[in-house]
Amino acid sequence: MTSTKKDPVLVVLQLTGGNDYMNTVIPHAEPLYRDKRPVVGVPDERILKLNDSIGLHPELAPLRRFWDSGDMAIIHGVGYANSPRSHFRSMDIWHTCEPDKLGTEGWLGRAARDMDPNKENVVTAVSFGPSLPRALALAGVPVACVDDLENFGMLTSIQEEIQRDKIIDRFTRLYSPTIGNGFVMDYLGQTGLDGLKAADILKVAPEQYSSSVEYPDTPIARKLKGISQVHQADLGSRVLYCDHGSFDSHSNQVGMHDGLWRDVSAAVSSFFDDLRENNASDNVILMMFSEFGRRVHDNGSGTDHGAAGLVMVMGDPIQGGEYGEYPSSKPENLEQGDLVPGTDFRSVYSTILENWMGLDANPIVSGTFEKVAFV
Numbered sequence: 001m002t003s004t005k006k007d008p009v010l011v012v013l014q015l016t017g018g019n020d021y022m023n024t025v026i027p028h029a030e031p032l033y034r035d036k037r038p039v040v041g042v043p044d045e046r047i048l049k050l051n052d053s054i055g056l057h058p059e060l061a062p063l064r065r066f067w068d069s070g071d072m073a074i075i076h077g078v079g080y081a082n083s084p085r086s087h088f089r090s091m092d093i094w095h096t097c098e099p100d101k102l103g104t105e106g107w108l109g110r111a112a113r114d115m116d117p118n119k120e121n122v123v124t125a126v127s128f129g130p131s132l133p134r135a136l137a138l139a140g141v142p143v144a145c146v147d148d149l150e151n152f153g154m155l156t157s158i159q160e161e162i163q164r165d166k167i168i169d170r171f172t173r174l175y176s177p178t179i180g181n182g183f184v185m186d187y188l189g190q191t192g193l194d195g196l197k198a199a200d201i202l203k204v205a206p207e208q209y210s211s212s213v214e215y216p217d218t219p220i221a222r223k224l225k226g227i228s229q230v231h232q233a234d235l236g237s238r239v240l241y242c243d244h245g246s247f248d249s250h251s252n253q254v255g256m257h258d259g260l261w262r263d264v265s266a267a268v269s270s271f272f273d274d275l276r277e278n279n280a281s282d283n284v285i286l287m288m289f290s291e292f293g294r295r296v297h298d299n300g301s302g303t304d305h306g307a308a309g310l311v312m313v314m315g316d317p318i319q320g321g322e323y324g325e326y327p328s329s330k331p332e333n334l335e336q337g338d339l340v341p342g343t344d345f346r347s348v349y350s351t352i353l354e355n356w357m358g359l360d361a362n363p364i365v366s367g368t369f370e371k372v373a374f375v
Helices: 031-036 057-069 086-098 108-113 157-179 179-206 220-234 253-277 347-354 361-365
Strands: 009-016 072-079 124-126 144-146 241-243 284-289 308-315 319-321
Touching: 009 220, 009 253, 057 072, 057 124, 057 144, 057 253, 072 347, 108 361, 124 220, 144 179, 157 319, 179 220, 179 253, 220 253, 241 253, 284 347, 308 347, 347 361
Parallel strands: 009 241, 009 284, 072 319, 124 144, 124 241
Antiparallel strands: 072 308, 284 308
16 A cells, blocks of 8 residues: 555545536636637637646646656546535535535545544544534544644643634534434534644654754644654544535636645645655645536636536555546537536545545445446
């Protein structure tokens, strides 16, 4: 699996809000791209062309080297059938692998349970940010949830309790309306508090950490630096999660999308520089996903909710290249004006779970899906 005996680690970066697939990996050879995107289309001379058909958004320039070195997989047209085009519902589907019913178990919560069935390590899964992602939520599985690792060790116990209460409150408000207050309270009662308190273990990570890499002063860079610190502290964390956004670009998309990818690209680039400098990159892969792509035709200022999206997976162990077909943007091949998914997101998950994490994907993603050979 890896060249050493280190356990494989998965970092997930969620691009919240519906990242514009067509302006991230651009089908520059497709004439319809120009026709359909008179306002938000990236000018041809700015596109970072990877080959005769696709190129990257110019703000992904710091990530170009990963493509050139064969460490970046671009997985085209990822999604599922009958996309509801709702942020909450679509993210829920990605988090629980349940497109047809309301799921209550996060796919990464199930993976963490399989990796640590006896709950011997309460920091097997770590989430960075002010709310706990549904992907990690599973009754009986502790998740360490930390808002700010740099200041965590310096907080008073009262401040820590306030921070925990804030995370609990946000989780409750987010999920009670859809899955019921009873489930949320049961979940938090059994495992949420234990998981949040597990963040105390993470205090050692910044103390042990040393790196010459200067991360940008942005929210996503701070999260990825925290993930690097936890990973390098050898606490046995296997799943590390963070998000950035919002990518919901209904209006003023051009400057907004540029800024979002400028921050993400610089942060991810620094993250891998940091890992490589400290010989900590050979057992890490990073997956970036969003709940859906955007509509093919711009709306005069931005783009509306779409269906098929993009997944990018990066890291030393990745077999770089393109996977799957770029969905057709011909009008007769669209559904409700959207690109149609050709790769089920559970195929991507199954590949990571089995080929990388060494787990049985079927019970985690609730079915058997054809794997994609990027790892």
